[in-house]
Amino acid sequence: MARVVVVGAGVGGLATAARLAATGHRVTVVERSGVVGGKLGRYTRTTPEGTFHFDTGPSLLTLPQVFADLFAATGGPAGGLDLGGLLDPVPLDPIVRHTFADGTKLDSCADPDTFAGRIAAALGPTAADDWRRLWRRAGRVWDASWRDILRRSVDSPLALAPLAWRLRDLAAIAPGTTLRGLGRRHLRDPRLRVLLDRYATYTGADPRRAPAALVAVPYAELAFGGWYLRGGLGTLADALLSRCLDLGVEVRTGETVTGIDAAGGRVHRVRLAGVSAPLPADVVVANVDAQTVYRDLLPSPRRLAGLADRSLAGFVLLLGVRGDSELAHHNVFFPADYDAEFDAVFGDPGRGVPARPAADPTVFVTVAADPAVRPDGHEAWFVLVNAPRQARSLSGVDWRRPGLADAYADRVLDVLAARGVDVRDRVLFREVRTPADLAGATAAPGGAIYGTAGSLLRPANRGPVQGLFLVGGSAHPGGGLPMVALSAQIVAAEIGPA
Template sequence: MAEVVVIGAGVGGLACAARLAAGGHRVTVYERSTVVGGKLGRLVVERPEGTYRFDTGPSLLTLPQVFDELFADLGGGAPELVPLDPVVRHVFPDGTVLDSSADPGVFLDRIDAAFGSDAAADWATLWRRAGRVWTASWRDILRRPLDSPAALAGLAWRFGDLAAVAPGMSLRGLGRRHLGDPRLRMLLDRYATYTGADPRRAPAALVAVPYAELSFGGWYLPGGLATLADALLSRCEALGVSVRTGAAVTRISAAGGRVNGVRVGSAFVPADVVVSNVDALTLYRDLLPAPRRLGRLADRSLAGFVVLLGLRGRTPGLAHHTVLFPTDYDAEFDAIFGAPARPAADPTVFVTVADDPLVRPEGHEAWFVLVNAPRHGIGPGAVDWDRPGLADAYADRVLSVLAARGFDVRDRVLFREVLTPASLERSAGAPGGAIYGTAGGLLRPANRGPVRGLFLVGGSAHPGGGLPMVALSAKIVAESVGPARQVGTR
């Protein structure tokens, strides 16, 4: 049995803690915040008309089989998952609406009806290629450690897999090669933002992201996705994990090339294994300084600007998830990734409205409104989101954009809450409010740290951001540590 310290009670930290405890280890989780969940946050607003519950982080769950396996391995049933159809409703600048579906045949029929048979044929060709990329990624990347560029290059891909992955091609380039309709290219570009990247620079291999979403579906948890953190906390407690909130780890201690504990406030806590569920930048800058590793983490992902709305009445024309595209998508990326960076004047707007009585009073709606945004900070690639008046002014702008695209709800707003990249930096310890840590790419910080006994889990480490990837990272780390009987023999 090893003494394991997990730093951070995000989904990755909780999932890894539970897996290690199930493997016979004694596990303690230290979380700087007073609540668990990390970026999978929530906000509860009590009003005279009733209670509103908002997810403030991820709003879509994919790859449900990952969570079925996780909870089966932990000896408990997975939370109830509700399939979404459409997975996402896309509203394009010309007013065309395309509802995505987890049934490939249905989706092709919808593309045919909206854009014509040539567009449907183009998507079918891209889909076959995306399937090859997904198969190679699932087999060779997403479920195993990937510690270096050499390991990535040495994977045993068949020639056809390499041709599908298209090293050196961007996701934008792949769309231009296969998709004649500019609206379908716009839809494909959006998936680069799932990894925090600019589609003009993101690798073509990210075509696996829409394949995963549209093959295995998009899912919702009644009461909101934050209930996933509640379920993981419950499994941790049942397995004997000690979860201590309001306890910030300030340093990782190592001697002789191996971790030996952490410092929590002024107290030293010995440990045989330390699992870091903080951003890799924070780990290597503050907790266990490693200057040589910091350079790889400089390319930060985009951030998000969120407006939470409590609305009177109900809104026709919206699905659970609706994306409203701008006329000039490139102008948005020029603003967000520019130097200087700036909030986009006419951004893509992502609206989540759950038809769930657990999250809103009868006759009302709880809206989660997200736009892509530059990270928080000072410098050419960032925006100081704490600048007085900026957040409220930009929230007004977002509501104006919604109005211009046919959803003017300003006279129905009962209250609003604004969350900026600076808010995420403070609440979840995400440097700059960057949602995914480093931006895009296949190679993220390795799960095994530079000293023995140190491991990285969560969205800033391999295999990347998003709830299923985070859960996969937890399995990779738990398998790398091994069950209790094997620790000490490695």
């Protein structure tokens, strides 16, 4: 039985802790915040009209079977989408309602034939035929990724060698091609290209630089469906915490890990702020950003140099809104010039062009038709736009600058109004969350949503010293709830049973 210390009580940390405890290890989770969940955050606001509940992180659950498998492996019933008996998943249709700059609307769904029919009705039969061809290719990329990448450790490019023996898979993945290039090759309608480009932002990337293999992201969402959890996705953190406690995991919140001791090439203990005695450990699982691990907890300049800083952050408004807006659960309102948004958000530091908030951003609005999260006659809106990271340099923006956050919040509401959704006179309250706030709450460097490693190959799950492992969105296989849960599965298998 190993003494395991998990640093961070995000989804990856809790999932790993549950899997390891279920196989006999003694597990302690240490979390700097006063609550668990990490980026799966929540915010509650009580007003005279009633109480509003917001998810401040992910709002869509994909590949729910990954979590069903997790709960089954840690003591729950096998099969189906029971999700530990603690959660109530609801399939969404539409998964996302896309509104393009010309006013055209397109609802995505989990049935490929139905979605192709909706594309034909909204954009024409040629666009639908193009999408079907891209869909077949995306399916090949997904199958190869699921078989060879997503469920096993990938420590180096050599670990991808099995793909080279399957030339059809290799051709579909198209190494060296960007997601933007793939869209231009397969999709003639510019609106479908914009729809495909958006999936690069699921990994914090620019579609003009993101690898074409990310076409597997829309395939996973649209082939297996998008789901909502009644009461909000934050209930997933509650369920994972409950499972950990049932298995005897010790969860310590409000304590900050300041370092990992690894003399002699293996971990021995972790150091805690304000605590003189370190916490002994045979195994340390770091559920914090890889940049934080290799910069602060276990300094490793060589590994730190390989991490990318060009990763999206997000600017968020939490709105209490009077009345019924008749929106879908998830809504995306695209600008006329998508490239101008990426030019602004990423800037070009090499040429001296600073990053800046986009003047005309894509606006993502989540409105859950769930009476558990808002009073009658009102809506709880989560509004997200892509934003530069928090940084006092050309690569980011200092979101703490007085007046900036409120001014940009006004701008986002003006943009929504210009696109036909004007709620400025119906806003009961608003709460603004900037990349600086996310960085402070979760220790995500710069407030990067999906981790700082924004490339296809993320840092390995096995660290550079014996007994150190990485889970979470910045480690393999990447960001997003199901990928984070798969990283926990990989790490638990690498550590093995007690």
